Amino acid sequence: MEHRGVFLTFEGGEGSGKSTQLRRLAKTMQRAGRSVRVTREPGGTPAAEALRTALLSGEAKALGPLAEACLFASARADHVSQLIKPALRQGQDVLCDRFIDSTRAYQGGAGVSAEHLHLLEELALGDLKPHLTLLLDIDVEEGMKRADARRQTDEPDRFEADRMPEHEQRRQAFLQMAGNEPDRFAVIDASLPVDAVEAAVTAIVTKRLGIDLPPVGKRSS
Ligand SMILES: Nc1ncnc2c1ncn2[C@@H]1O[C@H](COP(=O)(O)OP(=O)(O)O)[C@@H](O)[C@H]1O
Numbered sequence: 001m002e003h004r005g006v007f008l009t010f011e012g013g014e015g016s017g018k019s020t021q022l023r024r025l026a027k028t029m030q031r032a033g034r035s036v037r038v039t040r041e042p043g044g045t046p047a048a049e050a051l052r053t054a055l056l057s058g059e060a061k062a063l064g065p066l067a068e069a070c071l072f073a074s075a076r077a078d079h080v081s082q083l084i085k086p087a088l089r090q091g092q093d094v095l096c097d098r099f100i101d102s103t104r105a106y107q108g109g110a111g112v113s114a115e116h117l118h119l120l121e122e123l124a125l126g127d128l129k130p131h132l133t134l135l136l137d138i139d140v141e142e143g144m145k146r147a148d149a150r151r152q153t154d155e156p157d158r159f160e161a162d163r164m165p166e167h168e169q170r171r172q173a174f175l176q177m178a179g180n181e182p183d184r185f186a187v188i189d190a191s192l193p194v195d196a197v198e199a200a201v202t203a204i205v206t207k208r209l210g211i212d213l214p215p216v217g218k219r220s221s
């Protein structure tokens with residue numbers, strides 16, 4: 001299948017700044033005259049958003065890690081076939097907040113085998129692969145502080161509520177994935193101020209994908 005747009009994914013722990021940076025990059029790319037589609041996982045299509053509600057509310061916790069991974073993959077299969085692939089085929093760039101690496105880090109960390117994760121990826125993605133994955137890396141306590149400050153409700157979601165060692169294990173898993181696939185990943189120091197992270201993201205996208213982006217001025221998130 002020919003993909004004409006570029007497919008970019010943002011990964012990292014809770015509160016690392018993925019959504020903030022994704023929004024900013026989308027604006028910058030649009031200013032450069034590109035057609036950009038912003039989306040997220042789990043979610044992106046009506047059916048996948050319905051699965052998201054169940055997955056994050058905690059109802060899915062009783063399922064166990066493999067069944068849960070199947071639900072993430074099910075949401076992803078719909079998202080990929082209904083939104084991501086058609087948009088790329090039409091020449092739109094797709095920026096996605098979390099993707100396969102979150103399943104590897106979270107459900108892999110909960111015990112789903114690499115073999116099963118690979119199988120689920122093959123089923124949901126076919127020949128699709130992100131052109132670039134931006135890993136926003138931050139100390140887990142710092143990320144959780146940001147996530148706590150951002151949250152509108154008192155209750156953390158299903159995964160935010162996990163304990164620090166689990167968050168730390170996910171951080172290490174993300175870093176290991178980046179080390180294993182250096183051509184796809186770029187690791188960004190997400191502890192820096194928002195504008196500095198944005199400048200790093202812009203520079204990497206320009207260099208890795210050969211996309212000419214205008215200089216980033218100061219603006220609010
Ligand atoms: N570099 C940064 N420095 C300080 N605060 C940040 C930074 N990036 C994002 N934030 C803030 O931290 C919170 C979480 O950011 P968000 O982009 O929603 O993270 P994520 O999508 O990774 O969970 C938000 O309130 C956001 O405004």
Ligand SMILES: Cc1cn([C@H]2C[C@H](O)[C@@H](COP(=O)(O)OP(=O)(O)O)O2)c(=O)[nH]c1=O
Nearest residue numbers: 013014015041042072098102103106159160
């Ligand atoms: C895409 C994906 C997300 N998740 C988790 C990670 C997040 O805790 C949650 C999505 O919540 P979200 O609010 O999008 O993440 P963040 O708090 O970083 O902005 O789902 C998985 O466990 N597996 C997956 O495959």
